[in-house]
Amino acid sequence: MGHNRGGGPAGEGGVLLHRQALxxxxxxxxxxxxxWITHTLHRRRDLLAQRGWSPYWAEAxxxxxxxxxxxxxxxxxxxxxxxxxx
Numbered sequence: 549m550g551h552n553r554g555g556g557p558a559g560e561g562g563v564l565l566h567r568q569a570l571x572x573x574x575x576x577x578x579x580x581x582x583x584w585i586t587h588t589l590h591r592r593r594d595l596l597a598q599r600g601w602s603p604y605w606a607e608a609x610x611x612x613x614x615x616x617x618x619x620x621x622x623x624x625x626x627x628x629x630x631x632x633x634x
Contacts, residue, residue: 570614609627
């Protein structure tokens with residue numbers, strides 16, 4: 549069994565499921581959920597710092613869009629800019 553970037557047990561499917569759960573939960577406007585999601589996504593901002601394509605691109609994109617949906621557009625703007633100038 550593999551490990552995800554957080555060190556917990558997960559195969560590729562576990563990483564995909566975690567990413568999708570964070571993305572979908574970002575639509576929940578309940579205060580406690582939004583606070584947890586924002587905190588969790590901000591911990592993943594290192595994914596957004598990489599230029600061009602990387603193996604973590606598929607994680608960076610939903611992280612950036614979810615943060616924008618929660619009121620922080622800068623990660624998404626940076627992600628788009630990096631993609632254009634990669």
